[in-house]
Amino acid sequence: MLSSLHICNFALVQELDLEFGPGLNTITGETGAGKSLIIGAVQLLAGGRATPGSIRRGAKTCEVSGIIMLGGGDEQLRHQLEEHLQAAALPPCEDGELLIRRVLTENGSRAYVNGAAVTAGFLREIGEMLIDIHGPHDNQTLLQPSRQLSLLDTYAGLQQQVQHCRQLHEALLAIRREMAALRAEGMAPEDIELLAHQLKEIEQAELREDEEAELVERYRMATHAKRLLELVTQCRDGLAENDGSVVDQLGGFLRLLREIEQIDAARGEVFAADLGRISESIQELCVDLADYAGGLELDEEAFQQLEERLDLVQKLKRKYGGSLSEVLATAGRIRERLGRIRGRSDAIRKLQEREKEQQQAFLVACTELSAGRHAAATGLANAIEDKLQSLGFAKAAFAIQVSAAPVGASGADAVEYAFAPNVGEDMQPLKAIASSGEMARVMLAIKTVLSDADKVPILIFDEIDANVGGRVAIRVAAELAAVGSRHQVFSITHLAQIAAAGRQHYQVSKSVVADRTLVAVASLDDDGRLAEIVRMLGADSGSAAAQSHARELLQQAAQTSTSGKS
Structure with missing residues (x-):
């Protein structure tokens, strides 16, 4: 309140x-x-x-x-x-x-x-x-056809049947939406063939999501292999291969330190050991450089294959996405879409069978609802008419007209409350009543009869x-x-x-x-x-x-x- x-x-x-x-x-x-x-x-x-x-x-x-x-x-x-x-x-x-x-x-x-x-x-x-x-200052929800229908249903105790009808209707619409979505997937054979070709093109590439960075790095190294070999060779030659290399010079220095060691054993031994470690490190570096140089050797065929793989990756990226992950995602979408298209006919057939069953159940629910409404309409109208007569409309007539309507969530009925305040006048819908005083008393009669139903x-x-x-x-x-x-x-x-x-x-x-x-x-x-x-x-x-x-x-x-x- x-x-x-x-x-x-x-x-x-x-x-x-x-x-x-x-x-x-x-x-x-x-x-x-x-x-x-x-x-x-x-x-x-x-x-x-x-x-x-x-x-x-x-x-x-x-x-x-x-x-x-x-x-x-x-x-x-x-x-x-x-x-x-x-x-x-x-x-x-x-x-x-x-x-x-x-x-x-x-x-x-x-x-x-x-x-x-x-x-x-x-x-x-x-x-x-x-x-x-x-x-x-009307805010009369009772003038709305949907409200009149709802009140009749409540008076007749049909709320559960109405709810069941709505659920069946929504399920029927859901089936039809699913069929419409499947039909929208329909494509011309040449379009399906194009999708299949695109999927095959991506799948045959056997892409890995993280391989592009690896390919780019390998290509960069391959294109600089000759210069890298030159640099490695110069380093190895200068460190250990040529006459007068760093290793040779360190050997001469080591002999000098050995002579120091003979005179000053304590300090000379330390100096000689330090220089020995330096010499060993340089020799280990030369071994590593040799191994590195061995890995730089790339024959023409392998280099060509690397270039072709990079070209393929760039081509697929241009056609199907800006990265390999997007290319693979595109393949997934195409695969899923082809699966739906190829199974579409069978799925539509099954949905059509379900639609037929659901529509039959819905129409049965509508028929039951309509029967309940027709059965209750006269009793409700008579009760309202009695109230109207006690409210000053001694010769008034009231009717609830239930007619067929396009099927919807609330069934297949249209309901309209009609009123004739005087003898000899035709029934008119409530919304056609001109007098606000008449309208108010009609509403009072309806409210009195439906006071338990109207919330x-x-x-x-x-x-x-x-x-x-x-x-x-x-x-x-x-x-x-x-x-x-x-x-x-x-x-x-x-x-x-x-x-x-x-x-x-x-x-x-x-x-x-x-x-x-x-x-x-x-x-x-x-x-x-x-x-x-x-x-x-x-x-x-x-x-x-x-x-x-x-x-x-x-x-x-x-x-x-x-x-x-x-």
Whole structure:
């Protein structure tokens, strides 16, 4: 239920804080007092259109916020709302409280849910789940064909069958999407031959992902082999091969050090050993150089093969990717695609068989659903028609028309609620009803009959009392109170009978302060209610008869509420 509403700088409202209770909340006041402003504020919370003209003159911004308590009476709705918030990555409802805030400026509007920014479209989505507004400011989900169908299904207890039908429909669509994807893979024989050739070209190359760097290095070395051999040969010759080489000279130096050793044994031995190690290192270097030179020798045939391998790698890279890893990945994709294409005919045949079986099961589910809807439509229509007659449409007729429609997730039926308010008039769809007063009472009748099936928790009725009086007014009041036992109901009314039926009563008034018009809303106590109902009866405040009548209305409403009669 809507537990609180804060309005700031909205039209003629400067600042207003209201607390609401469960059941029927009645809102009254003189004509033109501004009662519709409350509906306008709630409509903003439900994602309604926001315009800069709604901002109070002289203010830069307008703000409307409300707290909706999600009670434990409808776990399905609460779970659905929480899933909706989670899917949008929004904060959850703490302690079952949903906080909605709308801020209007001259440049547009911003919306927030539980403190996080959302779009007006998202606000409308959750608004449809939580609030129905019936009257001049319509947010009437019951006018939507899908909603009418859903309510009939709920009344008939067909929810599981509907869910089963949706699952079969989705499975059927999935099969068809898979077939479409396979057919899209269809190619001309020459295109398949080209793919096969490309795959063969890559596979025959027997590529390794890391071989390119190795080939490049080998080629670089091969192209410089002659110069490297020259350099190695010069080094070896100079170090050990030629006369007067470094090794020969070190031998002469070693003999000199041996002579030093004969004179100074301690130091000479060290010098000789050091030089000996140097000589051994040079000789080992010469061996390594010889081995290195042996590896540099590359015959023409091997060099040609290396060049051809490099050319092949570059060619494949140009055709199939910028690196060997990309070339190999291309081969994998071609291989997979050819596999799908070659197995496509068999796969399509199997899918066609599955499609036939799935479609048959889906059509059976649609037929069962249609039978259940036709069976329930008359009973629901008769119940609504009875309610309409008690609400002042003594000769009204109501029908629920179930007709064939293209098959879809919800089956193969189109449902439309039709209404004829007077004898001799043709049935018309609800959306064709011109009078908002008629519409509101039709909606009240439907809400009363379907109050257990309809899970929208907050209902707002405006002009429910249009062209109503006498006993019909008392009946309308009783029906509103009955719906209030299962929903939170707001009724903006000019009828004392309806005002008296409310569990909470709010009075809207207009005043002029400092040459500015202000709208205020007061929650009435018992004395305040009595005085307001006397005013609504059109009597002076001191009229004893009017006060007696007002008390009688309040007592009658209290008794009806206590006894649970509708």
